[in-house]
Amino acid sequence: MTISESGGSDLVADRECGDCTVCCVLFPIDQPDLVKLSGVACRHRGSTGCAIHPVRPNVCRDWFCGWRRLPMLDDAWRPDRSGIVVVFDDEGVPAGYPERPALKFILIGDERTLYTQAFLGYVAGLVDARVPVLLAIPGPPGTFGAKAFMNSRLEASVARRDAGEMIRIAADTLSILRAGDFEQVGFSHGDPAA
Numbered sequence: 001m002t003i004s005e006s007g008g009s010d011l012v013a014d015r016e017c018g019d020c021t022v023c024c025v026l027f028p029i030d031q032p033d034l035v036k037l038s039g040v041a042c043r044h045r046g047s048t049g050c051a052i053h054p055v056r057p058n059v060c061r062d063w064f065c066g067w068r069r070l071p072m073l074d075d076a077w078r079p080d081r082s083g084i085v086v087v088f089d090d091e092g093v094p095a096g097y098p099e100r101p102a103l104k105f106i107l108i109g110d111e112r113t114l115y116t117q118a119f120l121g122y123v124a125g126l127v128d129a130r131v132p133v134l135l136a137i138p139g140p141p142g143t144f145g146a147k148a149f150m151n152s153r154l155e156a157s158v159a160r161r162d163a164g165e166m167i168r169i170a171a172d173t174l175s176i177l178r179a180g181d182f183e184q185v186g187f188s189h190g191d192p193a194a
């Protein structure tokens, strides 16, 4: 059992986390009952998932990635298979952009996934519909990742259905993100290393 196999009001029917435990590693947690660094496996993660599943913290019961919530993402989008974690994010969208939240695509695997027809086609549809799109990468352990707003970058190439230009823009954006600074995560509920 993993972090996201409990109930949820907007979950896709008959979709389970299975062997995926990506979110038990990727995200920082700063809660009274669990403190962990980003990019480090939770100490409760076992070989088959969460070792404390019946009594796991509420944050683990309540949080679900986009793959668990968006029926248009097929099984290939499960984060441990696709190398991309989709999450909803209210921050990072420019003021004045009408829609919220953004769909944030966090690349945790091979960047070539970003250059596939499946990914480009899905993102093009979002950009067409003016759904905000963020491309993100994790930082080193203990930091927040970095992200970039993609709609303004991609609108012209999406309008022309120019996949080559979309790929170039995604690759350039990745390079910029990787070269940036990563902010350290602060904790208020204890030392994650303790």
Ligand code: SF4
Binding pocket: 002, 003, 004, 023, 024, 034, 042, 043, 044, 045, 046, 049, 050, 051, 052, 053, 056, 057, 060
């Ligand atoms: S307690 Fe740790 S291993 Fe269990 S669901 Fe939460 S983050 Fe994952």
Ligand code: SF4
Binding pocket: 002, 003, 004, 016, 017, 020, 021, 022, 023, 024, 063, 064, 065, 066, 067, 068, 078, 079, 080, 085
């Ligand atoms: S990343 Fe998504 S699919 Fe994977 S364990 Fe977390 S909620 Fe489940």
